[in-house]
Amino acid sequence: MNKTTIILAEDEPALGQIIKESLETRNFDVLLCENGEKAFEVYKAESPELLVLDVMMPKKDGFTLAKDIRAIDDTIPIIFLTAKSQTQDVVEGFTIGGNDYLKKPFSMEELIVRINNLLNRTKLQKTSDILKIGNFTFNFPKQLLQYNNEDAVQLTHREAHLLFHLIKNKNQVLDRSLILNKLWGSDDFFNARSMDVFITKLRKKLIKDETIQIINVRGFGYKLIC
Known part of the structure; x- marks a missing residue:
């Protein structure tokens, strides 16, 4: 092995x-x-x-x-x-x-x-997922987010994984505790604050498409609406 x-x-x-x-x-x-x-x-x-x-x-x-x-x-x-x-x-x-x-x-x-x-x-x-969301194309393996035919934006490792799970659960609530444990290893206060920072970053990167929103479902988690 x-x-x-x-x-x-x-x-x-x-x-x-x-x-x-x-x-x-x-x-x-x-x-x-x-x-x-x-x-x-x-x-x-x-x-x-x-x-x-x-x-x-x-x-x-x-x-x-x-x-x-x-x-x-x-x-x-x-x-x-x-x-x-x-x-x-x-x-x-x-x-x-x-x-x-x-x-x-x-x-x-x-x-x-x-x-x-x-x-x-x-x-x-390392899977071959190429995901579409609104006018964006998300190349998950390469961590690239592209709006229409503009130059692609490079995401960080954690941004890419968080966006991947939001898209996979599009129009559904992404459970806050579940995703914190999955991506951060625990759902403590510090990790929750960190996830809020990454959600804000993703909102800014998706702002060009007005049909896309990441909303906060208080007490439950986040929902990506498209």
Whole structure:
């Protein structure tokens, strides 16, 4: 069985080794890096399928590293590990391209579940879905949104997956808790705030077609109307 390669960037040696050994017992190949600069070098030299990044690291912090990687790769899944729990920190992590956010301390079982969920979503992304919504064409695998014959707009990984589920449930309520657990890993307050930010971004990207609306169904979730 082929192993999934993961880069783990963690500057606490003991914690890094524990995570590495735990993941390796689950058939992951883990490349442990002690700082952000080293992780970026290893990323460019190897072909990892997922990144687990500590936010607070020397030389290059996790957020800066994620920005550098997203400049050249907008599809690889990224999980942030951090002791920071302020709402603005969580939102920043998702805004710059993170796919999940795990607060320390955490259980290894929870990390493994989140890793597997992201890897499964990545496989879904590689399907050949080309979706139509109003005057927009949405290329889900390439994360491109095109209005009529204009140049396509590149969506982030999370924007693309959120739009995919909204379109698949067009004119129906997309359950808030369900989609938070599916795309963010949990339906806590911080993730809910982050999803609100992404909904606002999608509304702005779809504004050219007046027949399309994403409405907030209070207490339930969101509905994409077309």
